[in-house]
Amino acid sequence: MIPIKDLIVKDIQRIVKELTGQSIIPILEHPKDERHGDYSSNIALAIFSSSKFRPKADQSLADKVQSSKFRTPMELAEEIATKFKIQNSKFKILEKVEAVKPGFVNFYLSEKYLLENIKTVLEEKEKFGSKRQDPNKKVVIEYSSPNIAKPFTVGHLRSTIIGDAIANLLEANGWKVYRDNHLGDWGTQFGKQIYAIKTWGNEDEITKSENPVKMLMDLYVRFHQEAEKDPALEEEGRRWFKKLEDGDKETRRLWNKCIEWSLKEFRKIYDRLGISFTENNGAGYGESFFEDKMGGIINELEKKGLLKESEGAKLVFYPKNKYPPLMIIKKDGATLYATRDLATDKFRLNKYGKDVVIINEVGIEQSLYFKQIFEIEKMLGWVKDGQRIHKRHGHYRFKDEKMSTRKGNVIWLEEVLEEAIGRANKLSSGKAENTAKDVAIGAIKWNDLKRTSEQDIVFDWDEILNMEGNAGPYLQYTFARTQSVIHKASINVMPNSFQHLERTGILKPASPRGEQVQDDKMMEPEEVSLLRALQRFPEIVWEAGENFSPNLLCNYLFDLAQKFNLFYQKHKILESENRDFRLALTQAVGQVIKNGLYLLGIKAPERM
Ligand code: ARG
Numbered sequence: 054m055i056p057i058k059d060l061i062v063k064d065i066q067r068i069v070k071e072l073t074g075q076s077i078i079p080i081l082e083h084p085k086d087e088r089h090g091d092y093s094s095n096i097a098l099a100i101f102s103s104s105k106f107r108p109k110a111d112q113s114l115a116d117k118v119q120s121s122k123f124r125t126p127m128e129l130a131e132e133i134a135t136k137f138k139i140q141n142s143k144f145k146i147l148e149k150v151e152a153v154k155p156g157f158v159n160f161y162l163s164e165k166y167l168l169e170n171i172k173t174v175l176e177e178k179e180k181f182g183s184k185r186q187d188p189n190k191k192v193v194i195e196y197s198s199p200n201i202a203k204p205f206t207v208g209h210l211r212s213t214i215i216g217d218a219i220a221n222l223l224e225a226n227g228w229k230v231y232r233d234n235h236l237g238d239w240g241t242q243f244g245k246q247i248y249a250i251k252t253w254g255n256e257d258e259i260t261k262s263e264n265p266v267k268m269l270m271d272l273y274v275r276f277h278q279e280a281e282k283d284p285a286l287e288e289e290g291r292r293w294f295k296k297l298e299d300g301d302k303e304t305r306r307l308w309n310k311c312i313e314w315s316l317k318e319f320r321k322i323y324d325r326l327g328i329s330f331t332e333n334n335g336a337g338y339g340e341s342f343f344e345d346k347m348g349g350i351i352n353e354l355e356k357k358g359l360l361k362e363s364e365g366a367k368l369v370f371y372p373k374n375k376y377p378p379l380m381i382i383k384k385d386g387a388t389l390y391a392t393r394d395l396a397t398d399k400f401r402l403n404k405y406g407k408d409v410v411i412i413n414e415v416g417i418e419q420s421l422y423f424k425q426i427f428e429i430e431k432m433l434g435w436v437k438d439g440q441r442i443h444k445r446h447g448h449y450r451f452k453d454e455k456m457s458t459r460k461g462n463v464i465w466l467e468e469v470l471e472e473a474i475g476r477a478n479k480l481s482s483g484k485a486e487n488t489a490k491d492v493a494i495g496a497i498k499w500n501d502l503k504r505t506s507e508q509d510i511v512f513d514w515d516e517i518l519n520m521e522g523n524a525g526p527y528l529q530y531t532f533a534r535t536q537s538v539i540h541k542a543s544i545n546v547m548p549n550s551f552q553h554l555e556r557t558g559i560l561k562p563a564s565p566r567g568e569q570v571q572d573d574k575m576m577e578p579e580e581v582s583l584l585r586a587l588q589r590f591p592e593i594v595w596e597a598g599e600n601f602s603p604n605l606l607c608n609y610l611f612d613l614a615q616k617f618n619l620f621y622q623k624h625k626i627l628e629s630e631n632r633d634f635r636l637a638l639t640q641a642v643g644q645v646i647k648n649g650l651y652l653l654g655i656k657a658p659e660r661m
Pocket of ligand 1: 195198199200235236237394413415
C-alpha cells in the first residue's frame, strides 16, 4: 500500500506543475492543531517567495499578468484545493481540501479511509508499519564497540541501544542491514596489559572472577602507576606489543584470554538487552581483524601522495587545513585506531558493495575524528557525500549520588541493570520476574531513545521508571491496558467482524467529519483522534528510519498512548453500544504500540 502522504505529495506536485510550470517537491506537514486537518502544505507560499516565479521588474505589465496568473499565494492555494476536490471525488480518501490564509492548503482524510486503515492494522498485525520500500539500499551499522579489558561504559550502552533501534527501523523500511560490532581488541595498550598480567596478575583468579574486566583494569592502572616511578616500563609495554604483533605464542594466548574474559561480561550484557550482531558470525569484526589489512591502506595513501612525514610519523594533511592533520603511522612504525578504521571501511566497501551506507554509532566526542576519517575516504575516492554517517550520542550525567561519585563514566552496567530490575519489580507489583526484566530494560532503552541522540542524558530513576509520563513503563502499561480490555471481552477481534459492523450501519464510516450529522452514532472526537494517529504509523517508521532518528518514533508512540488513555478515561468500551468498534480500535492501538516498541528493541508484556 502506498502511504497516503506520498500520494498527496505526488498529486500536489503534479497540480502545481500544471498551474505554474514549476517542479517542486512539496513538504507536507502535520498541523499541530488537529482541527486544521491531517496534512498541510505551504507550497503556494513557497512558490511566491521563490524569485523564479515573481515577475521580473523589467517585464511589461502584460507579461507580468501572463507569467503570474495568480496574484497572491491564497489564489494559488485555492486553485490547488479546487483541482484536488475534482479529482479526489472518486476516491473518497480525502474528506475535505481547503485553502486557508495566507496560502496554506489543508487536507482532511475521510473517516472511510481512516476506518479502512484499522482493518489494515488488524490484518497486517506485526507487519503493519514495515513497508519494504527501499529494497536496493544497503547499510552497515556499527554499534556498541566496547574495548577489550576495559569496562563497558554508558557510552557503549547508548551506542548499543540507539544502533540496534536504527538497524531495526531500516530493516522495516526494507534496507539490507549488516549489524557490526567494532570491538577495541587491538593496539599498543595490549602490550602493557599483557606485561601487567604476567608481572602482577593471576590468571586463575581472573578466570574465576565474576567481574574479570575489573581485575584487568586494576592491573592496567597498576602498570601506569608503576611506570611513573620507573619509565623503563613503557619500553616493556612496547616490547610486549611487538611480540604480540610478531605472533609470539604466549603473548597471543594471553591476548586471546583477555578477549575471552571480556566477552564473557559483554555477552551477558547483550543477552540482557536482547542485542545481536550479524557480522563475523555474530562476533563483529573487531579492530584486530584488520591487522593484516592496514598495509594495503598505507600503500594506497602513499601512492596517492596523501601521506606526509612529520617528525618521523606519517600523517594526512587536509587541503586548506580544513581539519587538523590525522596521524596514520606513529614514529615507531605502529599503526593507530585511525589506520584500522580506514582498513575497516575499505573492507566493508569491498564486501558489501561500493554503494553501501556505513554508519558508526559512536559518542559525540569523536566527531572531529570521524570528520577526518570521512574526508580521507572522500579524498581516496572511496565514498560519496552522504554515504558515511557518524550517528553521535551525548553523554550521561548522574543525578544519583551513588553513581556520580564514581570516576568518569565508569559505572558497572550490571549494577545499573540490577538496580533497574529491582525497582521495576516494585512497579509491576511483584508479577512475573520476566516482566520486571522487560520493564527495566525497556525503561532504560526508552530513556535513551526518546530524545535526539546528541543530547546529554541526566540519569534519573524517577524519570526513567515513570508510569505516567514519557517513560518506557508508561508505554508498556498502556499496551497492557489494551490487552486487558481485549481479554475481558474474551473475543477474538477480527478484521472481518469489523467489516460486518460497517455493513450493518452501526458505524457511519462515510459521515463527514465536522458536519453536524443528525446521528447519535457519530464518532467521538477521541475516537477520530486515535484513528488519525494510527494512520500515521507507517509514515513515522519511514521517517524515523530515513533520518536515523528513533526518537521520532518515541514521540509518536507517546502521543498515541496519551490519546488512548484519554479515550479510555472518557469512554466505556465493553459496555458501549459501539463495543465492537471500540474493541477493534483498542486492539489496533495495542498492535501499533507493540510494533513500535519492537522496533525500538523494547518488549511489550501482556500484563503489568
Ligand atoms: N572502541 C571505541 C571506543 O570505545 C569505539 C569504536 C567506534 N567505532 C569505530 N569504527 N571507530 O571508543
